[in-house]
Amino acid sequence: MYCVLGNPIRHSLSKNIHKLFLKKNIYFKFRINVLDIYKEIIEFISNDFLFNITLPFKETTIKIYNYIEKKNVSFNVVNKIKNTLFGYNTDKSYFRKIDKYLKNSCIVGLGGIGKTLVYYLLEKKINFSIYSRNNNKIKKFSKLINKNLKLSRTKNIVDCTPCILKNHVPLKFKEKINLISFNYRNISLYIKHYNILRIKDGVNLLIYQAYKTFKIWKNINIKNFKSVEKFLKFNIRCTK
Structure with missing residues (x-):
C-alpha cells in the first residue's frame, strides 16, 4: 500500500x-x-x-x-x-529539466525544497542568490553547508515557500519578474499581485x-x- x-x-x-x-x-x-x-x-x-x-x-x-x-x-x-x-x-529530477531557467535566479524561502535547490545549484555551479526576511535562517544554513550565500534580489524569482496555499504572496515586487513556483494551487494569486513576464508553476x-x-x-x-x-x-x- x-x-x-x-x-x-x-x-x-x-x-x-x-x-x-x-x-x-x-x-x-x-x-x-x-x-x-x-x-x-x-x-x-x-x-x-x-x-x-x-x-x-x-x-x-x-x-x-x-x-x-x-x-x-x-x-x-x-x-x-x-x-x-x-x-x-525526488525534487532534483525536476530541477534538471528547468536548468536554463534557474541561472541567475533569486531563491525565496529556505524550507525543504529551497535548501535542496541550493544544494543542486551549488553542485551544478549555477549562479544564484537568496532573498529572505529571516537572515538568521540563512546564516545557519550557510554555516551548515560551509558556503557564504549571496544575499540579493534579481528579476528571476524562484518561490520555494508555501505562502500562496495560505492565500498570500511571499514578498512584494514592483519590478517585472520571471517567476518559478513549486506550488500548483492558487497560481492566479501571483498574476494578481506581480508584474510577471514569464511564469512556470509546480505541475x-x-x-x-x-x-x-x-x-x-x-x-x-x-x-x-x-x-x-x-x-x-x-x-x-x-x-x-
Whole structure:
C-alpha cells in the first residue's frame, strides 16, 4: 500500500496522480498531527506502507532513516528494504529539466525544497542568490553547508515557500519578474499581485516527483506522463 503524509494534506493531488499511474486505487493521503509524526510513521512502517512525505515533515523526519542520499537535508520518499529505511529526495529530477531557467535566479524561502535547490545549484555551479526576511535562517544554513550565500534580489524569482496555499504572496515586487513556483494551487494569486513576464508553476514538479517515486519503489516504467500532465492542468486550472 502507498500513501502521502502531511499537514495540510487536503490540497494534495498525489493520490490522483498515483491512481492514474498505477491504474489502481491503492494510494491514500493522511493528515498527521505534528506532535504524532514519529508515532504515526512507525505505525505505517509496521503495516508495510511505502510513503511520500510532504509539508511540514520533509526535514524533521530525517531521524527515521538508516540511509539517506548525500547532499540533502529534505526527504519526500521513504523506501523499506529488508527492514532498512532509505530516505530519498525526488525534487532534483525536476530541477534538471528547468536548468536554463534557474541561472541567475533569486531563491525565496529556505524550507525543504529551497535548501535542496541550493544544494543542486551549488553542485551544478549555477549562479544564484537568496532573498529572505529571516537572515538568521540563512546564516545557519550557510554555516551548515560551509558556503557564504549571496544575499540579493534579481528579476528571476524562484518561490520555494508555501505562502500562496495560505492565500498570500511571499514578498512584494514592483519590478517585472520571471517567476518559478513549486506550488500548483492558487497560481492566479501571483498574476494578481506581480508584474510577471514569464511564469512556470509546480505541475510538472509534481509529476516528476511521482515518476521518480515509482522508480524507487517498484522500478515501474511510466509511459503515460502526458496523460497525467493533461489531467493535472485541467483539474488545477493553472496558469502557464
